[in-house]
Amino acid sequence: MTDNRLKSHLADLPFDRRTLMLGTTAGLTAVAAGGLTMLTSQPAMASPQINKPAPDFTAVDSNGKTQRLAELRGKIVALEWTNHDCPYVRKHYNAGNMQALQRQAADAGVVWLSVISSPPGEQGNVTPQKANELTQSRKASPAAILLDPKGQMGRAYDARTTPQMFLINAEGILVYMGGIDSIPSTRADDLEKATPYFRDALAAVTKGEPVKNAVTRPYGCAVKYTTS
């Protein structure tokens, strides 16, 4: 390249329309292709983060009432993923452990929401009536039972097992997620020996103290998500 040609470059400033259209088309195609790649490479689930705002949810409970996390601001919220036929869930209900936790929560003004993410035809899926019957027969006392047959709320919270527990403080911040205790078994005698992670977290949050073990291993049956 010579100095003259450099000068000619400078003189040749207006670009032609064809180039502009070509460039714009190329750019838009690239953006579209890129966007598509991003979308398809998204992981199946977005994990909720501890000490970050809990994912909002809107779900209909067994009494037909719509529950929204945003409307519960100012109250501590406990979430319990459940499936009444899962042997791990049965361990905690048959031994009265889950009911005791629910009473403890209610006494402290905590809103306890049991969540069922089983779709129709899968284990754990219940009609609203059956959900209420189970509450009565098991002497359980959740504030409400949320029916999530499409698994939207379950996926938002990345719930993978039943039981799996979450605690959200009055400011809407997720302060606990994980197991109900430390021994992943279906044996009721292990309840005594286990470290009660969720009970400890509940006590800490109601007292306004930080939760010591804020993330623990959830154990139990897989949540039966709809595959569609």
Place this chain on the structure above:
Amino acid sequence: MSGVFERKSWRHPALWMSTFVALCAGASVASAQESAPVTSPRVTATLISDAASVAPGQTFRVGLRQRLAPHWHTYWKNSGDAGAPPEIRLNLPKGATAGEIIWPGPDRIPAGPIMSYGYENEIVFPIRVTVPSDAAPGQTLSVSADAEWLVCEKECIPEQGSFILDIPISSAGTPAGDDIGAAFAIADARKPLPGPWSAKLASEGDALALTVEGADLTQAAVKSAYFYPASWGVADHAAPQQLSLTDGTLTLALTKGQTFNPDAKAEGLLAITDGGGVTRWFEISPSISGAPAGGAAPSSLIESLPLWQTALFAFIGGLILNLMPCVFPVLAIKATAVARLSGGELREVRLAGAYYTLGVVVAFTALAAALLAVRAGGTAVGWGFQFQSPLFVAGMSWLLLAIGLNLSGVYEIGLGVTGTGQGLTQKSGHAGSFFTGLLAVVLATPCTAPFMGVAVGTALSASVLVCLLIFLAMGLGLAAPYALLTLFPALARALPRPGPWMLRLRQAMAFPMYASAAWLVCVLSQQLGDFGVLVALSGALLVALAAWIYGTAQHGTGRGLIPRGLAAAAIAGTFGLLLQLDGAATPGIAARTQASAASANYEPFTNARLAELRKEGKPVFVNMTAAWCITCLVNERTTLSTEAVQEAFRAAGITYLKGDWTNRNPEIGAYLRSFNRDGLPFYAFYPAGGREPAVLPPVLTEAIVVGEIERAGRSAQTSPQPIK
């Protein structure tokens, strides 16, 4: 699979509602090797022993054997997102001791967004038991076990059972029968091997990168790989693990688990499926580092830099773009214009500067996204954009040469498209500024293309994150000077004047390009030897020829159709050469193995040589291997090439024959079939005196090989000797 499961009865709800399993009384076929079964519609469980009788002081194995109904599974020690591993409590007579469960390597069992680690069909959980040394032959060793396990299909059922085995004690001990042997073989095939490699786990944000380094980790040997963390919380079990491989370095991109602890070791199993479709599990204990692990392989050149440094270099690259002949004059004109502006207009210009920056960055991001899309598409159809692919290396070296020739001024790119400048600055409105930035990138192509070429090459072999970062930083670099000028108009005075120095800079830039091209030819010479160099240099010649013809046509008058046609023909010639390389890739590897055979202490396998040696009555060790068989390579490294084994070979006068099945070879195929084998690894030892060969297990240890040689030596001595 037992016939029990063929019935559909296990589907009956009443059966899975039952939470325990009745123990079948000992009426059925209990033996010393297999206990009475505990059966449910899902599992037939027994306790088995790999010894029909045991000797005092002997160590043998008992195992919980589970035969599972179709689709039901039980779990590994880390069960993944749900489920639980089985628990086995052994009750042994006084003086007998037992080890832990030797957990067989698991499979992935996905269910929607949930990932479990476990076993289907049939599995055995072995435990080593040592017989008391004072046990009396003629008596029995009574081993009982209480076991609990969770078995899941979609629903999960906890089950339990108690088992009793009465094993006779004899002075020598006898192995169990074929059926039991076959059951233990299921566990043996999954038994984790010590991974003879160094492993590192680097974390960054939510991402984890597991890097494993070892010469046997070649692209030919590793078809797929997966890391099973030994405990919950290290990695997200359900997240996909993306494998990238350069010869000698395997990297898996993982997603961090909920309780990932950077101060702890992250033990686990690396499952590698080799070129023959066989999966093996290797124990690894990666050390955890904060920065991404560096590697010696060429492709990790970029990845080995901390991310911020990569970004910095890309940013500087973007800045340099501003000095290119078709960008800088425009910048200089803009700078003088901005310097003359007053307060109110200045604010407007600053805003325009911000939009211009945004436009540039968007254009670069779009470019990166398009590249990633191309790369994803390429991977899907099997292109390897990696440096171990000779095609990619040769192509990159020619691209770099072409770029260098362009910088040297041999030819110009798309002269019709030049001239961005004032036309764009005259546009008004923020959208105008934005599109100015967007188009600046597109229209400055004649000068930026060389650098973009390098960035594109890098991006094709880097991770998604790094690729995006490189382009983002380059965009910011390109936009920075103008943005800075709008903020500080006084800077304009500090700018050098456009002039011939810009040309000289551009020409100087050609030399790093030539140097990189030379380096890549060197890489190619390691991959393919002399032939690779010949092809690479011939291609380079054609590229240079094409560039020169094309450049001449640009400088001349008229349309130059003939020169352009010639240039196109030369480029077509380079593509032809590329195809040559593709064909050459595999023979190159074979040639290398053969070349190294001369220096090593083995001979290439042929039936003729084997027959000759056996006729002479010499002992022979046959090893059938392939570059794609990871177990073969690991066996060679950890056992066959060790000093102890080589010494044993020398001492016994063994000829070591090695057959390479990397490329299917009918002679080796027929040889394997004569042993009813159709896969690797395969090891046979022919003792001296032309006796029948012994086939060794697929997973070797020094003890197995040396033991086999010694045993053959002993039996030769005890067999009748001719009278002297």
